[in-house]
Amino acid sequence: MTAEIIVAVATAPGQSGIGVVRLSGPSLEELARKLVGRRLQARHATLADFLGATGEVIDRGIALYFPGPQSYTGEDVLELQGHGGPVVLRRVLNRCEELGARVAMPGEFTQRAYLNDKLDLAQAEAVADLIEASTVQAARSAVRSLHGEFSRRIAALLGELVDLRVLIEATLDFPEEEIDIIKEADVQRRLDLLREEVRSVLAASRQGSLLREGMHVALVGQPNVGKSSLLNRLAGEDLAIVTAIPGTTRDAIRLSVDLDGVPVHFIDTAGLRSSDDPVEKLGIARTWTVIERADVALLLMDTATGETPGDREILARLPTALPRIRVFNKIDLTRQEPAVARDAYGTQVWLSARTGEGIEGLRHALLSLVGWEGHSEDVYIARARHIEALKLARARLERTTTCGGQLELLAEELRLAQDALGVITGKFSSDELLGEIFSRFCIGK
Numbered sequence: 001m002t003a004e005i006i007v008a009v010a011t012a013p014g015q016s017g018i019g020v021v022r023l024s025g026p027s028l029e030e031l032a033r034k035l036v037g038r039r040l041q042a043r044h045a046t047l048a049d050f051l052g053a054t055g056e057v058i059d060r061g062i063a064l065y066f067p068g069p070q071s072y073t074g075e076d077v078l079e080l081q082g083h084g085g086p087v088v089l090r091r092v093l094n095r096c097e098e099l100g101a102r103v104a105m106p107g108e109f110t111q112r113a114y115l116n117d118k119l120d121l122a123q124a125e126a127v128a129d130l131i132e133a134s135t136v137q138a139a140r141s142a143v144r145s146l147h148g149e150f151s152r153r154i155a156a157l158l159g160e161l162v163d164l165r166v167l168i169e170a171t172l173d174f175p176e177e178e179i180d181i182i183k184e185a186d187v188q189r190r191l192d193l194l195r196e197e198v199r200s201v202l203a204a205s206r207q208g209s210l211l212r213e214g215m216h217v218a219l220v221g222q223p224n225v226g227k228s229s230l231l232n233r234l235a236g237e238d239l240a241i242v243t244a245i246p247g248t249t250r251d252a253i254r255l256s257v258d259l260d261g262v263p264v265h266f267i268d269t270a271g272l273r274s275s276d277d278p279v280e281k282l283g284i285a286r287t288w289t290v291i292e293r294a295d296v297a298l299l300l301m302d303t304a305t306g307e308t309p310g311d312r313e314i315l316a317r318l319p320t321a322l323p324r325i326r327v328f329n330k331i332d333l334t335r336q337e338p339a340v341a342r343d344a345y346g347t348q349v350w351l352s353a354r355t356g357e358g359i360e361g362l363r364h365a366l367l368s369l370v371g372w373e374g375h376s377e378d379v380y381i382a383r384a385r386h387i388e389a390l391k392l393a394r395a396r397l398e399r400t401t402t403c404g405g406q407l408e409l410l411a412e413e414l415r416l417a418q419d420a421l422g423v424i425t426g427k428f429s430s431d432e433l434l435g436e437i438f439s440r441f442c443i444g445k
Helices: 028-036 086-098 108-115 121-132 136-146 149-173 187-213 227-235 278-293 309-317 359-369 384-402 407-425 431-438
Strands: 006-009 016-025 046-051 057-066 076-084 215-221 253-259 262-268 296-302 324-329 339-343 346-350
Touching (some): 016 028, 028 046, 046 086, 057 086, 136 149, 149 187, 187 262, 215 227, 215 278, 215 309, 227 253, 227 262, 296 309, 296 359, 324 359, 339 359, 346 359
Parallel strands (some): 215 296, 296 324, 324 346
Antiparallel strands (some): 006 016, 016 076, 057 076, 253 262, 339 346
């Protein structure tokens, strides 16, 4: 608990029908009385005037008082729901500052909930992920994490690790015991099950990371192969200018699409070719920057010409580790059928951006390329740091197979695996990590 009272506008900037000012801290009852001119009944919505220093009415709205520890933050919480104009909200905020509150830092309300054991760290992160969810599937997965499904699986893994460590440490402490504790407790079988469960949680987390981060897809190719037409087809509207003049697209055009619940961010780039036009050259340079940051490259080619030397030059320049799909466009002109094929060089798709034939095949190829397995109730929002922690825990558990019966080494690997998993829910987290996580929240949360 902290002695400071914090306050923030909890609704988005701009005008709206309703605006919320939120406060959290110790002993808010007296501040609330001065602000609304009466004592508030706990957990009841009270219609009240919000009063200024001289008793003038700033606004009229609903006041809700939640005494701690039964509140979001674990402290006393006061919510003032008034009209959503920026000026009136600022006046209410200023009045709260006059009464002793200070403006909250980003994420400070949720940080206090974490520090007061109302949420663990994974649940706290799920709050921000739910707010930022860009697809229905991402929102559902964030809710599952917020309700603790991810945390419960991690807690179960930690519990099993602790049990195994206790057994092994006991054996180390009492080596003269005749009973073979390791064999009797079936430690090897339990380690096998533990490794399998970590793999399962890691797989589900990778799916959840896709829902949170999405994937960035760069549309690349020579001029006039149909990149802008494909973007427009995916968008369902004319976002990019399409002409027969090479070099029409000069700068990246971005579009986000929901593919089976996965947010996919397409970037239409300038056609790649040699050019003396300084503006076009700048667009081409930016294209290569976009490609370097992408998760997938779609190389568009004209079906009529097939893969040309220019296309092969682009393929050779693509980052080696960057997944790519070769897309043969304009099958409506060559009267070819839409198709998807895979060979030693990767995935190939034949489609028509103009008519839409083969677009569904491209969608499936993209999701397959990034390992999306479809909707599942076992998927929950996960972050890059969760995946890294699970990978580290998995590596430590895999190393237990090479300990050769040396219990000291086995105990150390289990300790390191436990430390890695503990970082996910905040059992073992540095102040620097907490600061980085909560700084990314909005002010009023």
